[in-house]
Amino acid sequence: MHEDHHEVLPQHLHHFATEEQQRETGTFGMWLFLLTEIMFFGGLFFAYLLFRNWYYDAFVAASNQLSIPLGAFNTVMLISSGFCMAVGVWAAEVRKQSLLVIMLILTTFFGLVFIGVKYVEYKEKWELHHIPGAHFDVSQFENPAAYGLKEKPLAPDMAEKTQVFFFLYFAMTGMHALHMIIGVGLLVWLILRARRGAFSSGYVAPIENFGLYWHFVDIVWLFLFPLLYLINRHPLH
Amino acid sequence: MSESNTILKLPDQRTATMPKRHYINNEDGLLSWLLTGDHKRIAMLYLMSITVFFFIGGAFAGLIRLELLTPQPDLVSSDTYNKLFTMHGIIMVFLFLVPSVPATIGNFLIPIMVGAKDLAFPKINLLSWYLYVIAGITILTALVLGGVDTGWTFTTPLSTHYLNTHVLTTAVGVFIAGFSSIFTGLNFIVTIHRMRAPGMTWFRMPLFCWAHYAASILMVLGTPVLAITLVLVALERVFGIGVFDPTKGGDPILFQHLFWFYSHPAVYIMILPGMGVISEVISTFSRKRVFGYTAVAFSSVAIALFGFFVWAHHMFIMGVSNYSALVFSLLTMLVAVPSAIKIFNWTFTLQKGSITFETPMLYAFGFMGLFTIGGLTGVFLGALGMDIQLTETYFIVAHFHFVMVGGMLMAFLAGVHFWWPKMTGRMYPESLSKLAAVTTFIGFNLTFLPQFIVGYLGMPRRYHSYPAEYQVLNVLSTAGATVLGVGYMLPVLYLAWSLKYGAIAGNNPWQATGLEWQIQSPPLTPNFIETPIVDYEAYDYEWLARKTEQEVTTVG
Numbered sequence: 001m002h003e004d005h006h007e008v009l010p011q012h013l014h015h016f017a018t019e020e021q022q023r024e025t026g027t028f029g030m031w032l033f034l035l036t037e038i039m040f041f042g043g044l045f046f047a048y049l050l051f052r053n054w055y056y057d058a059f060v061a062a063s064n065q066l067s068i069p070l071g072a073f074n075t076v077m078l079i080s081s082g083f084c085m086a087v088g089v090w091a092a093e094v095r096k097q098s099l100l101v102i103m104l105i106l107t108t109f110f111g112l113v114f115i116g117v118k119y120v121e122y123k124e125k126w127e128l129h130h131i132p133g134a135h136f137d138v139s140q141f142e143n144p145a146a147y148g149l150k151e152k153p154l155a156p157d158m159a160e161k162t163q164v165f166f167f168l169y170f171a172m173t174g175m176h177a178l179h180m181i182i183g184v185g186l187l188v189w190l191i192l193r194a195r196r197g198a199f200s201s202g203y204v205a206p207i208e209n210f211g212l213y214w215h216f217v218d219i220v221w222l223f224l225f226p227l228l229y230l231i232n233r234h235p236l237h
Numbered sequence: 238m239s240e241s242n243t244i245l246k247l248p249d250q251r252t253a254t255m256p257k258r259h260y261i262n263n264e265d266g267l268l269s270w271l272l273t274g275d276h277k278r279i280a281m282l283y284l285m286s287i288t289v290f291f292f293i294g295g296a297f298a299g300l301i302r303l304e305l306l307t308p309q310p311d312l313v314s315s316d317t318y319n320k321l322f323t324m325h326g327i328i329m330v331f332l333f334l335v336p337s338v339p340a341t342i343g344n345f346l347i348p349i350m351v352g353a354k355d356l357a358f359p360k361i362n363l364l365s366w367y368l369y370v371i372a373g374i375t376i377l378t379a380l381v382l383g384g385v386d387t388g389w390t391f392t393t394p395l396s397t398h399y400l401n402t403h404v405l406t407t408a409v410g411v412f413i414a415g416f417s418s419i420f421t422g423l424n425f426i427v428t429i430h431r432m433r434a435p436g437m438t439w440f441r442m443p444l445f446c447w448a449h450y451a452a453s454i455l456m457v458l459g460t461p462v463l464a465i466t467l468v469l470v471a472l473e474r475v476f477g478i479g480v481f482d483p484t485k486g487g488d489p490i491l492f493q494h495l496f497w498f499y500s501h502p503a504v505y506i507m508i509l510p511g512m513g514v515i516s517e518v519i520s521t522f523s524r525k526r527v528f529g530y531t532a533v534a535f536s537s538v539a540i541a542l543f544g545f546f547v548w549a550h551h552m553f554i555m556g557v558s559n560y561s562a563l564v565f566s567l568l569t570m571l572v573a574v575p576s577a578i579k580i581f582n583w584t585f586t587l588q589k590g591s592i593t594f595e596t597p598m599l600y601a602f603g604f605m606g607l608f609t610i611g612g613l614t615g616v617f618l619g620a621l622g623m624d625i626q627l628t629e630t631y632f633i634v635a636h637f638h639f640v641m642v643g644g645m646l647m648a649f650l651a652g653v654h655f656w657w658p659k660m661t662g663r664m665y666p667e668s669l670s671k672l673a674a675v676t677t678f679i680g681f682n683l684t685f686l687p688q689f690i691v692g693y694l695g696m697p698r699r700y701h702s703y704p705a706e707y708q709v710l711n712v713l714s715t716a717g718a719t720v721l722g723v724g725y726m727l728p729v730l731y732l733a734w735s736l737k738y739g740a741i742a743g744n745n746p747w748q749a750t751g752l753e754w755q756i757q758s759p760p761l762t763p764n765f766i767e768t769p770i771v772d773y774e775a776y777d778y779e780w781l782a783r784k785t786e787q788e789v790t791t792v793g
Contacts, residue, residue: 055486132478133477164485
């Protein structure tokens with residue numbers, strides 16, 4: 001079966017028989033990569049599950065330190081950026097270049113706001129000496145009344161376990177933020193290419209596949225937010 | 238064809254020449270290799286790199302055996318000895334065994350076997366090799382800076398809190414090597430799903446592809462868990478938290494669960510591709526289709542699936558509950574079944590086959606015997622009562638060396654010899670290679686059979702001194718290791734020699750079935766001149782006989 005003399009698109013790679021095969025292969029590859037990412041984050045989720053069970057009271061006290069308003073705002077930011085990304089994918093498919101560029105820029109903007117808010121949260125943790133390590137300070141958990149908090153005071157050994165919560169908090173949100181920073185970097189590159197018209201003639205695979213990645217990062221946050229911020233608010237009786 | 242004791246059929250050497258163009262002389266220059274997308278060139282790059290690391294790891298093995306010649310700790314200090322076995326394990330597992338067949342033979346052959354021009358993602362394939370090289374350099378850096386002595390298992394809290402050695406550097410290296418493996422597996426899965434030629438259905442693929450598909454599932458799902466585990470170990474070392482430290486409320490068993498969740502599937506990542514090789518070799522040198530194709534194909538996938546359920550059999554004495562140990566012991570017994578199915582199927586392939594004993598077949602026979610012994614001893618270890626006696630002794634060391642070296646390494650050598658004519662266009666010298674195969678077999682048994690005995694008698698692993706009554710067995714083991722070393726050096730020498738002086742192989746010196754044998758040796762860069770259309774089953778020797786009846790092959 002010789003190669004037909006049909007129109008060969010510029011993005012067509014030689015080892016694929018058709019452009020459709022190339023596109024479907026790329027998408028399949030991205031879904032598989034996201035599966036590996038699920039396994040990657042899974043280890044952290046498992047550790048969280050375990051220690052939440054063992055040190056429930058410490059996790060309650062520690063998670064009460066997280067700001068639900070900021071977390072909820074961040075969630076809205078990420079959902080908005082996900083929405084913009086989805087519109088951007090549609091724009092690429094219907095070949096509306098300027099709409100695509102605007103949507104990619106908005107996606108990046110919301111992503112950057114998210115990262116900015118995380119910086120604010122991390123900075124607050126630094127100031128309160130809640131960053132795990134040598135300078136971790138448990139006094140707020142042993143004696144909440146002194147800090148004006150209506151919390152149940154923890155025994156010293158349980159208070160120590162709040163450090164485990166914060167370790168997992170920083171590990172999980174940090175790993176998530178790292179994936180977002182990588183995503184923002186890729187977005188900048190995609191914006192530059194989109195402005196040059198690379199995605200305006202039907203070649204949408206990079207936009208689609210990046211969209212998958214971005215939505216995945218979004219979904220990870222949608223698990224992190226309830227697990228870290230929303231549950232464990234009240235001690236067991 | 239007359240009665241002969243070889244199926245080897247080479248073109249007339251007086252007139253044969255190498256093909257004018259092939260993937261090696263297609264382009265010139267170092268950059269054309271370092272920036273290639275061609276899966277065959279990447280496979281060759283991998284072959285050279287893993288050989289280097291194999292001999293480094295082997296050097297460590299030599300030093301270990303040298304120390305164990307005498308009961309006293311007289312060659313190296315205990316810290317140095319710890320570093321020797323740690324580096325031996327890390328290099329052999331992550332830098333040799335895991336990439337051995339998939340990244341070299343798999344990379345080379347899978348696109349050709351399914352009828353494609355390349356893997357799905359050639360650039361990611363190249364990235365995978367670069368990650369491997371960076372990982373190797375990082376691990377060597379850790380070595381040069383002073384080494385790491387945690388054991389290849391990085392057990393906490395030793396690795397996180399109690400050692401000053403280069404755990405972090407090594408962990409980074411292994412992390413990077415993990416991603417190299419993930420990308421290889423990802424490429425294979427997508428290629429097998431999406432790039433098969435017209436007519437190449439799932440059940441017409443060579444079993445080599447099924448084995449690699451199963452191993453790739455393990456690579457893709459299991460390796461990320463190792464990655465995150467290493468991240469946690471690194472964070473704990475750097476920040477001193479207590480996720481794995483009991484004095485700070487953490488749990489060292491958590492580390493072990495996370496670590497072994499990858500590392501048990503890892504052993505199947507290592508062995509499955511080797512089993513794929515054995516299917517091809519046994520079929521070719523018995524001139525018979527593999528018995529029970531469907532059973533062998535599905536047993537590969539079953540091994541991949543069950544392999545995820547048995548990890549805690551590495552932790553029976555670590556303080557897991559009795560009920561948990563019971564369940565994992567039962568599952569371990571079950572995971573042995575698909576492997577045994579393969580052995581039975583290969584045996585029935587041999588039955589009433591027309592068997593010849595070329596070098597790849599010698600290695601395959603070695604595999605079948607030695608892997609069976611190794612696998613059965615694994616079943617002994619899966620029994621709880623036996624494991625309590627035998628774990629952390631040399632019985633375990635012998636068990637995994639039987640499956641990994643007697644099994645996997647022999648399968649690797651079988652594969653390298655079997656497909657050497659295809660990859661290079663040259664034949665290796667048969668008598669010398671047979672000698673090397675036999676030497677390896679003798680050396681292997683002499684090295685590792687005594688270790689079963691000495692382990693059963695109670696000699697612990699990872700100790701550089703031992704009671705004097707174990708010395709004879711240890712001396713036998715070291716003597717065997719020396720013979721084994723010779724056996725492994727020989728292929729490097731004669732395979733290199735064959736590149737220039739070996740006989741011209743032609744398309745199909747083994748008269749084997751499979752798409753790779755229908756194209757020239759070495760192949761063209763795009764593998765096929767036109768897309769093959771497949772309308773015959775795998776291992777169809779009748780189809781091959783009909784096809785070659787009238788064939789006149791010219792080479793050059």
